[in-house]
Amino acid sequence: MQYQTIRFQVDGAVATLSLDRPEARNALSLQMRAELDDVLPRLKAEAGKGIKALILTGANGHFCAGGDVKAQAARAAGDKGTLMEGRARLREAHPRLIELANLDMPVIVAVDGAAAGAGFSLALTGDFVLASERAFFVQSFGKLGLVPDWNSLYLLPRLVGLQKAKELVFTARRLPAHEAMALGIVHSVHKPEDLMAVARRMARKLAQASPAAIALSKNILNQSLHLDNRAVLEMEAMAQTIARDTDFHREAVRRFAAREPALFDWDAPDPAEPPAQGEGMR
Template sequence: MSTFKTLLLEVRDGVALLGLNRPDACNAIDETLRAELPIALARVRDDAAIRAVVLYGVGGHFCSGGDLRAMSAKPRTAFESRQRIRALHAWLPEWVNLEKPLIAAVDGAAFGGGFSLALTADFVLASTRASFCQVFARVGLVPDMAALYLLPRIVGLQRAKELALSARVVSAFEALQLGIVHSLYAPEALLDAAIAFARRFTQASPIALGLTKSILNQSMHLDQKALSELECFAQGLCMDSPYHQESVRGFLEGQAPAFAWPAPGAAAASHQPGDIP
């Protein structure tokens, strides 16, 4: 399925695997990768067979941020630099609000724009050797790729200021404590764990999950009345869906639900640190 120069894209049983594929540059974001990400986004968004997405980096690192070598090779005016960032925001909000569960599998470095890209995910699964850094201040820049919006909503305003202004490295274990990371895994187990996590969503209602994610993403800046209206609208759509009607029929007939968490057959007592919660 992949026809990209800097990305790998394949679909396995309803899960799209999107790999940042510039391992020689620690998957730094160059002009080609910038151009291909929104194309890949459109593909996974528009394919109804894709029910969840796993974003990962090839070669032991997630993403080291913007490719400074490539950027410095082409001097830009202040206006041109502004337009360059504005071009990112033509598609980043749609990536954040993709109405499908998005899981980032972070191994190695997630620095700068790579950290920001991880923050766009609904769940960040990380390896024990992962590290995160809002590195922008080290080179006299402000955080970009929506980090100024996403980071304080995840860790709180004061902690976001500390991470952005200090540009210090955050270990995988601290990122877990801060709420940036959902769960940790051994490096060799990370991608399989992320795929297994994503597969749990493939039996859920795509309408219900998409609308739930969309409304939750607006919940921090809308008032209660507006959110109530969105809730009413969304619930009406969901109640009219074949998925809901079939689920109710199955419930009344004593059938197990198609979507359950943890997955049917999973033994809760067997969970170990690093297993999928």
């Protein structure tokens, strides 16, 4: 498929998926949604093999302005269809959102400029959200008399708590990057010119970890908040049994016993690009 509204590149073990509709601040058009649905199966199939980390970002100084309001207005002026047809259009996004949130690899979201409406929701699907100093987040649905969608009503209260989630949804106020970091939405804030370099460095480092350990841990963590303790312990036991039977674990143990350099060491220098002082995951 020849992409018109996204860019997809693979560099070594790191894939970069960029939303690219400059004329609409990367709003989620029907074509963009179809192109996302085309690339996600490749990411899913390659997870832990050729591709071990994903960066999700937006081109041209914006992350995503949310839904395509102009297209929605045009549709409202014409044949809107039935309520059930409208519901079906919204539900077609559900498999996409679940697959993206549960990809068997680290997903790093790099937000520059606006993450509004469904763009805010999309950012929440990542494992880590990095933001530029000029980035902002807004649950803009309320400005149009709408309810948050694209998984915001599930993910947001789990990150910031119920009361703060209600505030952000009810007020539809603009949330600057540093406040978003204080709330736990954003992992770290960087200068706009440094944002992608930091995201790539993080992705390269995480791509060196055990793909199985990352995938298994992520799967359990994503379910842990709605499972009881006994269920999580059982999942831990099964996941650990699988992880112990991987080539990565065997080689890591051999190196430890032989006092050789670790197979994965987050604190070791990045040979591709040594981290600048004060940057990286803390």
